[in-house]
Amino acid sequence: MSGTHAVLHDPQGLMDDELPLDRAPHEALVTAVLAWKAPDLAPCDYEQIALQLTGHAHAVAADVRRHAAALPKSDGRGALAEVVLREAEGRLAAPLKGTAQCAQNRAHLVRALYTRLDRLTESAQGAP
Template sequence: MSDTHTVLHDPNGLIEADLPLDRAPHEALVTAVLAWKDPDLAPRDYEQIALQLTGHARAVAADVHRLAAALPKSDGRGALTEVILREANGRLAAPLQGTACCAQDRARLVQALYTRLDRLTEPAPAAT
């Protein structure tokens, strides 16, 4: 019996671009994590939650980046999006810690990225 597998090379993330985000369960997780007052979880549990939120934040950030790149240069939403994405990249580069604070920071990041994603999917504001 032999194991076979195919190695997928997708440096531009085009395969992921066609997959919809699994938004509802992650938004529920964000809501729950941000509602914590004095949680008493083991550090490994905080790490797992932060890891889950980190992976989802990266997926949302990729969608935000893709939408921003498609905006016309005259659309002001692009400049703000670049600032938000730079901040997100910096926060995602920070090492995970087994703390409630770390998990809540990642939850706030997912929340901010979804806010930006929603703004990018709205019709462009009319020029005055």
């Protein structure tokens, strides 16, 4: 149907397991947002960027959670991932604002989550 769209409603996050992260464009957005010195965007533009980064942060956090859960209890990376995930939950619970600072905070969060994800997966990538 032309002119219509479907809205995905997945409150249990069931689709997270099946959809790969689209990392490159989000990392490019993070880099651009963190490079801002004195941006002059409309509040709705800042809010839209922050919303995009928030959605991606949720997806990366779900990946971090899955990888951490697969680790043995004795692996310290899992405990550190839990700390990062708790901090992420707190930061994601903050309301979005139409400001550069809000968008940059979300960009920092996405970067931190990717750093943790990379540390969780680096030993698995080196395995035969």
